[in-house]
Amino acid sequence: DGGITQSPKYLFRKEGQNVTLSCEQNLNHDAMYWYRQDPGQGLRLIYYSQIVNDFQKGDIAEGYSVSREKKESFPLTVTSAQKNPTAFYLCASSTAVNTEAFFGQGTRLTVV
């Protein structure tokens, strides 16, 4: 079954910690994205990648980092520099940038 897998589904972070969210796809898509979703707001783009070993900042990249060492994988690290990390994080992929995207089931990150 082709799709996008995000893990974990729920994640708790202590103040000052870095945490990494996993995203894997087996759709053979070139483009991958990370979005943040907060109540009452539209999805906001954190980072995106058009191809392996290349990625670009989105609208709210500060406090986040990514890597794209394999076509299938696009992990997101939420660093301690991100002051308000509690949110629902969504990973997506598409055949090319800004075409119809397929989303994972999301990771809900909570700072404790």
Next chain:
Amino acid sequence: EDQVTQSPEALRLQEGESSSLNCSYTVSGLRGLFWYRQDPGKGPEFLFTLYSAGEEKEKERLKATLTKKESFLHITAPKPEDSATYLCAVHGWTQGGSEKLVFGKGTKLTVNP
């Protein structure tokens, strides 16, 4: 200033009561308009892509249409399982001069049996 505006924010319908959701946009040079469905606690699910004014797409009880500055998602004889948040995203050129994909805030649809 919102570049993609969805209305209403929330809509309650009785089962079988048809209605429409609106997505209006100010981005220029439209490259594509996308509709997604999102269930609570889940990722969005792709529904439709529209590219040019006059285009229509249908899937079961849903029909999406596009004009030059807005899109409608028509829901005919909805069922309780159609309850979800419907998201609109627009790919085009923003007022700031950059090419972007911008999501609206969504319309939360509740269909009562």
